Amino acid sequence: MGPEKRAIDMLTLTAVLLPPLLASGLAVLVRPYRRFVGWLGLSCAALSFLASSRLCLEAFSGEMRGQRAAGGLWQVDSLSALLALCIAFVTLLAMAVAPGLRRSDDADAVQTRRLRIFMSAFAFTMLVAVTVQNAALMWVAIEATTIASALAIPLHRTKASVEASWKYLLLCSVGIALALTGTILASFTAGETPIGQSWVALRSTPLSLHPQLLQLAFAFILVGYGTKAGLAPMHTWLPDAHSEAPSPISAMMSGVLLAVATYAIARWKAVVDASVDPTFSNALLIGFGLLSVAIGALSLVIQQHYKRMLAYSSVEHIGLVTIGLALGPLGAFAAWLHVINHAVAKSAGFLLAGRILYRYRTTEIASVSGLLHVMPWTGGLFATAVLALVGLPPFGLFVSEFLLVQAAVANHKMWLAAIVLLLLLIAFISLMGHLNRMLYGPAPDDVPTGERASWPILVLIVPVAILVLLGVALPKPFSAFIHDSVASLLQ
């Protein structure tokens, strides 16, 4: 493992991180908006995606493992690479579907420019958050995600969107401040280890001098990052922000931002568990997770807006992921697989919801009828995404939810498995009811019907194909890679 090898690793990581930053800068500089900016931004996202795939290969094939022990600032392990891949993929998808690429888009140039600036900046901050191997700098990056995304929500300065973004900004800033408190409290107990240490160093140094203090620190961290992850009861900003944001931003927030916050919790859980008995952290995670699944599923029943419906479904799914993290290695495997599946399905769902909103000009479920007739392609794909989100086979979420319940049973928590299954059933019934109302029935008179298969819609077939692939035959190397991600939290 010579110095040349290290140089190659850094090059890959640079290729992951730098393109979104450049794209954002370019969008800032070129004024007014030109279409080539959009295309260059898309190319940057594609480059970042390719590089993150390469990062996964490098992390997995063990080229970096020899250096893991050293624990430098940018030594990426499999879990980081996995999250980076998800972020880069969702960003690429969102950049391809966002307005501003085609002449026929009649989007406002000023708004398109701002959207493009914030999308790339948002992607950059998320990528930094998952790749930097330092607790304090990760905090800085996650705080920056709030700033980058909050500015993008009130793109059309409506009362509802200003209100949603204020709530989001204030609640998440306070939440993230609590996470910083927890980070500082944890570093008190670390004694000689300041918070500038890498994750590996934090895990390998015994912090167990004062278990009580470490548990309190974890409680602060969980509530703090949990606010950002949309865990109930701190989730109140989420349905507002996700439903009012422009669809590409919604897709990124719901698809991967929640996963980034969950990643922060998982990293800290590994540090705390290395020092004190995991019973406490597991109980906290299961408590918050179960409450989120319950609130998400029950709120779905009374939803009248389809974008809010997708948002509450995110609360439910992030709750499932949190429960998974508390159920040992099998549960953690299910959790990360669920994160991938959810990122793919939910981002596709929000991007398609954006197309529906563009045609129908309303977010009310009751006003959207005859979707399959009005927009055959969008309607069909939207139905597929929702079917995937309710956990039907042959889609990937069925597999991860199945594994999750299996993990609960394996941990002798039959009651947990039973409650989760019941709540999933409630979510299933209500989502199917809403979907049914949207797909069929007579189309409203003022909505033009018909849709040709243009390339943005063809792009959205890709996530559906991935979901089927992950559901029917979870590829061996892929599942081995997730196993490796789970393991990178244990060693």
Next chain:
Amino acid sequence: MSGLFSQLVTLGSSGMLLTGLIVLWRKGIPAYITAYRWQSWLLAAVTATIGYFGGDPALYWVAGLLLIVKGMAIPALLRAMQQRLGIQWKIAPYVNTETSLLIAGLLVLFAYVLARPWVMVSELPTRTGLPLAMALLFVSLFIIVSRRKAITQVIGFLMLENAIALLAAVGTYGVPLLVEIGVCLDALMAFLVMQIFVYHIHETFNTIDVDELTRLRH
């Protein structure tokens, strides 16, 4: 020497908590801004004291940074915001003054209970500042939830950040400089964005009373 050090830190931390409490019984926005400015100066002073007695010169830089960003720049921006909006001077809180102070007293007690295990195990001469920092943290959270003007929520958030900075200073003799700079810049960015949003709220709703922000339900 260590006795003087400890007393100075306790004095500074108590002063910071006191500025947080002052906010609860004063009603005008200018008083809020003045309280915040004093609090930031005290924070810089505590940090510099720890740098002097703890023998860590890097903390002087941190203290200087805090003084410029939180003690001067942000209060000036707050003042500009207040003047530009021509803010309605009196602020009517959700919770009246007497109840607010009572709740604040309970929060301070709670902070002492919560920080007790730390103070017991810690050997730092600055440990007496820990419960005070925790108390300021809870009082700031209370300010955010009980005051309904957007600008008072922002000041509550800024005080929350001061509390965390105090906690870091008295608990660990400050965090590494690089991290401190990152945190400070983030705080400034967050504040600037919040400022933009206060203007947005003022423009779209014609008030900065967050009571008006009730369009989104379910």
